[in-house]
Amino acid sequence: MIHAWCVLILLGAGQEEAKLQPPDVLPPAPAGQKWRLLWHDEFDSQQIEESKWNIPECKIRDAWWTRKAVALDGQGRLRMRVFKEEGRYYDAGIHTRGKFEHTFGYFVVRMQLQQQPGHWSAFWLWNNDMPSAKERFEIDIMERPWLDDRIQHTFHWGPSGTGHRSLPHQPRIPGVEKGWHTFALWWTPEKYVFYVDGKKTWEPKEVPIWKEPLYILITDEIQFGGWAGDIRKAAVPDEFLVDYVRVYELVDAQTGRPVHKP
Numbered sequence: 001m002i003h004a005w006c007v008l009i010l011l012g013a014g015q016e017e018a019k020l021q022p023p024d025v026l027p028p029a030p031a032g033q034k035w036r037l038l039w040h041d042e043f044d045s046q047q048i049e050e051s052k053w054n055i056p057e058c059k060i061r062d063a064w065w066t067r068k069a070v071a072l073d074g075q076g077r078l079r080m081r082v083f084k085e086e087g088r089y090y091d092a093g094i095h096t097r098g099k100f101e102h103t104f105g106y107f108v109v110r111m112q113l114q115q116q117p118g119h120w121s122a123f124w125l126w127n128n129d130m131p132s133a134k135e136r137f138e139i140d141i142m143e144r145p146w147l148d149d150r151i152q153h154t155f156h157w158g159p160s161g162t163g164h165r166s167l168p169h170q171p172r173i174p175g176v177e178k179g180w181h182t183f184a185l186w187w188t189p190e191k192y193v194f195y196v197d198g199k200k201t202w203e204p205k206e207v208p209i210w211k212e213p214l215y216i217l218i219t220d221e222i223q224f225g226g227w228a229g230d231i232r233k234a235a236v237p238d239e240f241l242v243d244y245v246r247v248y249e250l251v252d253a254q255t256g257r258p259v260h261k262p
Contacts, residue, residue, distance in 0.1 A: 024108055024246060025198030027186055034253045039100050040246040044076040053094040062231075063089040063119075063222035070094060078242040080220050082119050082231070089231055091119060093219035097130065101213035103262035106248040108184035108195075109218070113144050113176065116238035118231025119222045120145035123183055123245075125214035135159050137210045141194065142183035145228035149176050151183070153194045155207045169194075171201040180243060189260055211262050218242060 020042075026035050041052055048055065048071065055067050069081045070092035082091045109123040124140040127133040140154035154168040173181070173196050184195040189209060194202040220240070222231050250259040 020244075020246070022110075024182070024184075024248075025195075026106060026248065027193070027195075029250060029253075032253050033250045033259055035106065035248045036251045036256070038102070038105060038247045038249045040244060042076060042244045043072050043078045043242065045072060046074075047072055048078070048094065052096060052099055054097060054099065055092070055094050060091075060093065060219075061221050061223045061226075063091050065092050066090045067092070069220075073241075076243065078218070079239055080121070080218065080242070081237050081239045082114075082116070082220060082222065082234075083237040089222050089236075091220035091222055093217060093221075095126075095215055095217040095219075097128075097215040099215075100247075101130065101215045102247060102249075103211060103213045104187050104189065104249070104260040106184060106186045107141060107216065107246075108182055108248075109142070109245050110180055110182045110243035111142075112180050112241040112243075114220075114238050114240040115147070115177075116231075116234035116236065117147060117229035118224075118234040119220050119238070120228045121240045122217070122219050122221070124217050124219070125185075126217060127212065127214050130213070130215070132212055134212075136164070137212075137214065139185060139187070139192070139210075139214065141185045142196075144176075145226075147177065149174050151176060151196065153202050155204070157208065157210070167204060167207055169202045169204065171196065173197070173201075213262065216245065216247075218245070 029035055057066055069090050071079055073079045080092050114121055120143055122143045126138045138156040143152045149172045150170050151173055152168055152170050156166050158164045181197055186193040
């Protein structure tokens with residue numbers, strides 16, 4: 001059931017928005033404003049669009065990111081896998097650094113989550129290695145290291161070392177272990193609001209409002225004996241699926257101009 005303060009918006013600004021399936025549950029736009037689709041990937045191509053995504057190959061924690069672990073399945077979904085080969089564990093991550101970086105908006109992913117312990121899926125925003133980055137800022141819209149009904153939203157900000165700060169929040173989402181779910185962040189110059197399946201889960205007050213661009217990441221990570229458990233006790237291969245990633249911005253209902261500018 002959707003809260004009364006959420007509405008199902010079939011965007012009418014253009015044919016592209018109207019064709020999106022399934023449509024997104026978006027917060028009501030403020031008076032005189034409307035939502036406009038800014039950027040998206042429905043993963044319905046034959047292969048990952050590298051005009052949108054970078055696909056790094058490197059060692060991350062206790063596994064190696066490889067192109068072999070991420071692909072489109074031909075049914076409109078991104079499949080991110082974990083597997084073992086010749087004694088090594090492999091998984092993957094993709095990101096939009098240098099291809100799509102944005103400030104403010106509604107960022108949403110639709111995912112079907114992993115089933116085995118020892119690795120965690122994540123959808124997040126970051127500014128690492130961006131020329132404009134004066135200090136680190138990271139928003140973990142969704143991390144899922146457990147196999148129960150918890151997920152985690154997290155902020156990391158400030159310089160590395162003793163000045164670094166973090167703020168996590170762990171809502172329980174009954175049924176998140178199975179089927180498809182959306183995870184979203186509404187980021188404005190005044191607030192952050194998190195949503196799962198269109199329902200508000202967190203609105204932190206303790207975090208400074210970041211006003212510079214961040215890029216998008218979809219990742220899997222493995223850490224032996226870490227918070228996700230031990231991958232060596234898991235039945236692999238395992239995977240999670242992504243149906244789409246979409247970013248919306250608020251625009252003036254009359255002029256179509258963006259309301260929020262960094």
